[in-house]
Amino acid sequence: EAQVTQNPRYLITVTGKKLTVTCSQNMNHEYMSWYRQDPGLGLRQIYYSMNVEVTDKGDVPEGYKVSRKEKRNFPLILESPSPNQTSLYFCASSLSGEQYFGPGTRLTVT
Amino acid sequence: GENVEQHPSTLSVQEGDSAVIKCTYSDSASNYFPWYKQELGKRPQLIIDIRSNVGEKKDQRIAVTLNKTAKHFSLHITETQPEDSAVYFCAATSGTYKYIFGTGTRLKVLA
Numbered sequence: 001e002a003q004v005t006q007n008p009r010y011l012i013t014v015t016g017k018k019l020t021v022t023c024s025q026n027m028n029h030e031y032m033s034w035y036r037q038d039p040g041l042g043l044r045q046i047y048y049s050m051n052v053e054v055t056d057k058g059d060v061p062e063g064y065k066v067s068r069k070e071k072r073n074f075p076l077i078l079e080s081p082s083p084n085q086t087s088l089y090f091c092a093s094s095l096s097g098e099q100y101f102g103p104g105t106r107l108t109v110t
Numbered sequence: 111g112e113n114v115e116q117h118p119s120t121l122s123v124q125e126g127d128s129a130v131i132k133c134t135y136s137d138s139a140s141n142y143f144p145w146y147k148q149e150l151g152k153r154p155q156l157i158i159d160i161r162s163n164v165g166e167k168k169d170q171r172i173a174v175t176l177n178k179t180a181k182h183f184s185l186h187i188t189e190t191q192p193e194d195s196a197v198y199f200c201a202a203t204s205g206t207y208k209y210i211f212g213t214g215t216r217l218k219v220l221a
Binding site (some may be wrong): 033039042043 | 112153156159208209212214
């Protein structure tokens with residue numbers, strides 16, 4: 001089954017404790033992206049990757065890191081999470097055009 | 111920076127009526143305009159998209175129109191049904207694949 005998976009789905013953590021949210025797709029898509037969704041603000045792009053080892057900043061990259069060492073994986077790294085990074089995070093992948101979203105990761109930073 | 115404005119933020123219609131959601135974009139280089147539907151607690155899913163070389167696209171009860179001169183595109187849903195109730199997002203991107211989303215429209219279809 002073609003899909004985008006994210007782990008964990010839910011995470012409660014404390015300020016400053018490094019964390020990684022994984023994203024994996026099995027559709028051989030070159031393009032992958034991370035978004036955060038906050039009430040009233042819609043989806044805001046954090047980082048995107050057009051292929052292995054090629055990444056670029058979206059609209060809200062501050063406080064986040066990404067890497068793309070393999071085509072199927074695009075992890076999101078929060079080196080020192082802060083409460084303002086509490087949000088719903090979506091990973092997405094695309095071949096050309098339509099983006100397929102993962103199920104989301106709800107992150108709470110206390 | 112680039113911006114996509116979406117209106118209205120909420121929209122209530124009677125079942126069977128039409129719904130229209132409008133978006134305006136700022137980056138004239140934008141060439142791909144998707145619309146996503148997000149049901150409560152679910153992930154966004156593409157419902158229709160349009161590229162800049164096309165003025166209108168239709169898929170059953172859903173249509174999208176694009177006015178490049180005005181930098182404006184709209185989603186039209188006809189004969190609305192309760193299952194159309196959801197949050198709808200427009201987006202715009204150029205060949206750089208940097209996506210800008212609108213802030214969403216919560217559509218309620220009243221039975």
